[in-house]
Amino acid sequence: MLLQNLKIVLVVLGTLGLYTWVANAIPQVESEVPAQLSFGADVTPEELVSAGGQLFAGAGACVTCHGLEDRAPALLSDYGGAGPIGQRCADRVEGMDCKEYLYASLADPYSYLVEPFGPIMPDQRINLSEDQLWSLVAYLQDQGGEVTVTGADLQSTQASSAGGAASQGGGGAATAAASGPSSDATEATAVMQANLCFGCHKLGDQGVVLGPPFDGIGSRRDAAYLRNSILNPNAEVPEGYQEVAGLMPPNFGQMLTAGQLETIVQFLASQR
Numbered sequence: 608m609l610l611q612n613l614k615i616v617l618v619v620l621g622t623l624g625l626y627t628w629v630a631n632a633i634p635q636v637e638s639e640v641p642a643q644l645s646f647g648a649d650v651t652p653e654e655l656v657s658a659g660g661q662l663f664a665g666a667g668a669c670v671t672c673h674g675l676e677d678r679a680p681a682l683l684s685d686y687g688g689a690g691p692i693g694q695r696c697a698d699r700v701e702g703m704d705c706k707e708y709l710y711a712s713l714a715d716p717y718s719y720l721v722e723p724f725g726p727i728m729p730d731q732r733i734n735l736s737e738d739q740l741w742s743l744v745a746y747l748q749d750q751g752g753e754v755t756v757t758g759a760d761l762q763s764t765q766a767s768s769a770g771g772a773a774s775q776g777g778g779g780a781a782t783a784a785a786s787g788p789s790s791d792a793t794e795a796t797a798v799m800q801a802n803l804c805f806g807c808h809k810l811g812d813q814g815v816v817l818g819p820p821f822d823g824i825g826s827r828r829d830a831a832y833l834r835n836s837i838l839n840p841n842a843e844v845p846e847g848y849q850e851v852a853g854l855m856p857p858n859f860g861q862m863l864t865a866g867q868l869e870t871i872v873q874f875l876a877s878q879r
């Protein structure tokens with residue numbers, strides 16, 4: 608039994624290495640697009656801030672990382688003595704004003720890394736439309752700064768991304784639906800299969816028991832715990848698993864999109 612498990616581990620680790628390589632070579636596959644919203648040219652700053660706030664706290668899954676102080680810089684409160692994000696954004700990169708910097712930190716997160724953090728924040732264009740990105744920029748500016756995003760900004764990036772992304776809704780009045788990432792079983796299972804979770808975890812008749820089984824895991828663990836143990840696998844080692852501690856890959860934060868992570872978390876939390 609032990610020998611068999613060891614073989615499985617070796618195969619899984621080898622495959623994971625390959626997968627990581629492939630994942631870096633191809634764009635991440637889109638799985639779950641948070642609620643779409645679209646604005647007309649006459650959108651007001653208030654409408655943008657409000658939609659951005661909903662995304663930030665909900666489907667955008669920003670708090671997955673920005674709610675945990677050791678994972679990402681605080682945005683709504685002070686970080687490093689420079690104030691909340693709306694106050695410090697203009698001083699981050701020389702020659703970039705607040706609006707440009709914030710848009711870049713969402714759409715191209717690795718070009719300017721905030722010390723001492725590594726490149727783990729997913730490119731938000733994977734999951735979010737241009738209008739959603741701009742609503743987040745407005746919301747972040749509103750944290751201690753002045754909102755300068757206008758309908759013209761939305762139009763400019765929409766024009767340049769037209770033809771590419773298929774995610775633009777029709778124009779017209781502001782519409783913002785507030786549905787979270789799906790907890791759809793097929794979806795969650797597909798993401799877990801693609802990331803080889805079943806190489807070490809069992810669910811129903813799928814997978815092997817090496818790490819804790821997923822059956823009934825929602826009655827033992829809440830969503831916050833599950834999220835943290837996927838992002839920081841060795842933060843807490845459950846009873847009885849000391850011997851295999853350290854086997855779970857620590858880089859799912861980079862491999863999963865924020866939407867995929869939430870889909871898995873919600874699905875596991877619902878396993879009773």
Ligand code: HEC
Binds near residue numbers: 682
């Ligand atoms: C997987 C973790 C993760 C998620 C999810 C995530 N971020 Fe980040 N974010 C980081 C980390 C780490 C940094 C610091 C390193 C860097 O600059 O990329 C960062 C940096 C930032 C910055 C720059 C902060 C500064 O002080 O200059 C902004 C703005 C930001 N994130 C906004 C967001 C928003 C909005 C979302 C949700 C749509 C989000 N992030 C989702 C991890 C994450």
Ligand code: HEC
Binds near residue numbers: 803828843851854859
């Ligand atoms: C190479 C084996 C391996 C892979 C692949 C793996 N895990 Fe794990 N996982 C473990 C082990 C071993 C533990 C228990 C020890 C620890 O926490 O380090 C664990 C712990 C967990 C826990 C905490 C369970 C508890 O009750 O405390 C969760 C949740 C989890 N894994 C989810 C996942 C998900 C989701 C994936 C795929 C995205 C995944 N794991 C991929 C081996 C693995």
